[in-house]
Amino acid sequence: MERRGFIKRMGLGSAVLGAAGAMNFPAFAGENAAAPTFKMDFAPHFGMFKNSAPGGIVDELKFMADQGFRSLEDNGMLKRSVADQELIGKTLNDLGMRMGVFVIEGGDNWKVSLTTGKQEFMDTFLKTCKESVEVAKRVGAKWATVVPGYFDRTLPMGVQTGNVIEALKRGSEILEPAGLTMVLEPLSDNPDLFLRHADQTYMICKAVGSPSCKILYDIYHMQRNEGNLIAMMEKTWSEIAYVQIGDNPGRKEPGTGEINYKNVFKFIDSKGFKGVMGMEHGNALPGVDGEKALIEAYRKVDLG
Known part of the structure; x- marks a missing residue:
């Protein structure tokens, strides 16, 4: 019997897996072993461990679970076949993992057009929200990323903001009953992107006024755009529902750039955050050795 299946059946869960000191599991699991579960719910994406688990999506998911990860995120989930979506959902359930974000996107242009207020783009957005509800059911997703897109230079900023708020209100009417x-x-x-700052996103979420419209705080992007990470997270915390990770410069794993991730994670943990923290970055080093280094980097900043 595989170790992860044994622990799940015995009902011991992460409390046992997280006791790294009491049970001498390796930091990087081999073929017949499993590493301790991360305390923080870090979520890798497909391709991050393609060298260690070259057998496809199920192989990668099993590898992630054996390394102690409890969640997955997959930006391109909406574009996968129904069969693949169902396979991912089943495998996540079997492994006791949960689904992080996928991206609500439709066509090539609607994301850059919600600022315009044009009906054609509103219709495409709402159609994609409906499709996303069905995808979320297949994979067990509770969160989905939305990016309003680019500035419309022909309209005042306030009008663009109003157009975005109206589109998100309409989207929330679809997503909220589905729990997405x-x-x-x-x-x-x-610099052409409309949504660039945490306080701007906070204002929009407050205006939409729905539990289905919140902030994805990507630490990499916010370090680049505004810095002052902990102070700004504190100010906007009531609207933050999801966190993504990436060091700056380079957008690789923690410890490869300037961000003090240990302190940032201490703050997030102090707020009682139990949500998913997406590993939205590349690997600093290539191959299996780079994948081992990435896992070790997360061991160093995890609060377990």
């Missing part, structure tokens, strides 16, 4: 929360992600990828 869209988490708005301010980004740093380029």
Whole structure:
């Protein structure tokens, strides 16, 4: 019997797996072993361990579980086949893992157009929200990322903000009854993006006024756009429902850049956060050795 299955059947769960001092499991699990469960709910994505688990999505999920991870996130879930979505949902359930975010996206242009207020883009957004509810059911997802897109330079900022709020209110009417929360992600990828700061996202969430419209606080993006991470998280905490991770510069695992992740995680833990923390970054080093280094980096900053 596989160790993860034995522990799940015995009902011991993460309390036993997390007792690394009491049970001498390796930090990097081998073929017939499993590592202690992370205290914080870090969520890798597919491809992060492709060298250690080259057998496809089920192999990767089993590898993640054996390394002590309890969740997955997959931005491209909406584009996967129904068969793959159902397979992922079943495998997550069998492994006792949960699903993090996927991205609510539809077509090539709607994300950059919610600021415009045009009906055609509103219709596409709402259609995609309905499709996302069905995807969420298959994989057990509770959160989905939404990015309003680019500025419309022909409209005043207040009008664009109003257009985005109206679209998100309509989306919330679809998502809220299904128990699916869209988490708005301010980004740093380029200066043309409409949503860039935590306080701006906080204001929009307050205006929408739905439990299905909250903040995705991506630590990498917020370090680039505004810094002052802990203080800004404190100010906007009531609207933060999901956290993503990536060090800066480079957008790799904690410890490869300037962010003091140990202190940031202490703050998040002090708030009683039990949500998913997505590993939204690349691997600093290639191959199996890079994947081992990534896991070890998370062992160093985990609060377990």
